[in-house]
Amino acid sequence: MKAIKANMTRAIPVGSYLPTCDNSGAKLIKIFTVVGMKTRKGRYPAAGIGDLVMASVKKGRPEMRKQVVFAVIVRQRQPFQRPDGTRVKFEDNAAVVLKDDKGNPKGTIFKGPIAKEACIRWPGVAKIAGVVL
Secondary structure: OOOOOOEOOOOEEOOOEEEEOEOOOEEEEEEEEEOOOOOOOOOOOEEOOOOEEEEEEEEEOOOOOOOEEEEEEEEOOOOEEOOOOOEEOOOOOEEEEEOOOOOOEOOOOEOOEEOHHHHHHOHHHHHHOOEEO
16 A cells, blocks of 8 residues: 555545445445544544545445445545645545455446546556546
8 A cells, every 4th residue: 555645635434325336246335444544532533535444335235235344435525636736526435345455356347437546555446447537
């Protein structure tokens, strides 16, 4: 997992429900922790693009439901700023389900664009990404 240069706005708090954009079998996941996140006392941890989260599958195929999975945030609606000054925002929030914490995606097809920051940080996600924005 590489560091990203963008000043990432963390817009997806713990407890959020997020749709997935891959064909892993999970349709809706609920975030319950952001891996490696340290915050001030009393502040809810939140995730941004490229962050590794642990989530439980709420909707999807019967064999996937109620499982704990690793996921990477690949899109967020909240705008964030890149080092060159451009602001980027997407139409929706989305995540990609991983096999393990090393960054190997469980699905083989991603629907919609994937943020460049997520592709830089997670090479396994970048291999499968069709549209990188």
